[in-house]
Amino acid sequence: MEYILQPWPWYISGPLIALVMLLLVYFGKTFGMSSNLRTLCSIAGGGKYSEFFRFDWKAQRWNLVVVIGALIGGYLASNFLSDHSVIDLNPATVADLKALGFEDAGAALVPAEIYDWGELLTVKGLLILIGAGILVGFGTRYAGGCTSGHAITGLSNLQLPSLIAVIGFFIGGLLMVHVLYPLIFS
Known part of the structure; x- marks a missing residue:
């Protein structure tokens, strides 16, 4: 079997x-x-x-x-x-990602246009990697922890600052996907 x-x-x-x-x-x-x-x-x-x-x-x-x-x-x-197996993405999401230049959307777990070594070692890839690292490092330090720490530990301990941080993480994620991604990858 x-x-x-x-x-x-x-x-x-x-x-x-x-x-x-x-x-x-x-x-x-x-x-x-x-x-x-x-x-x-x-x-x-x-x-x-x-x-x-x-x-x-x-x-x-x-x-x-x-x-x-x-x-x-x-x-x-x-x-x-x-x-x-590949992830089962909504066809509308696949179409949106293809419009942004992600050719293999839904065919791989992570897009090669971002995570392939050839893409990372370009000027645009390095700028994105360095910029993202600075933003994540600053955000983590400013929020007093990362998403896992606040969302798992902080919320489990009913800490208000963690709730505020998690709400901020979600808002930041939405802004990234709906505002910044189209600017960076169009």
Whole structure:
């Protein structure tokens, strides 16, 4: 019998996320990916150049396991737990993306027009990559955390600043898709 791989349903993955959050709250920890970048910069000696990186990074070592787990889990899911089928995009979305120049919209998980090395190593690709990195870095620092930290940990702890940040993330995402993408890729 052939086993067809499927994504985990919400009623399995949702409670698993809730269980992880309960364990983090129980042990007095908070979850977020952007804090790992601060930890890695501190390990690499960033504290010599900026006060922001002068902290006890050893207390955050446990969170680096999250990054390692995300990398290993992503590799395992992509190479062993995926049927490599393409995503089922709405035909209107495919048409909109093709109008913006994304030729293989719906045929691949990520568009080659953005993520292909040939595209990244162009002047436009490098400007987009550097600009996006600056905006994400600034936004993460200004918001006091990343989308995963605010949306998962902050909202689970009923923190108002996290709710405001998540609303801001959604508004920023909508502006990016509906205003900036057409300007950049048309």
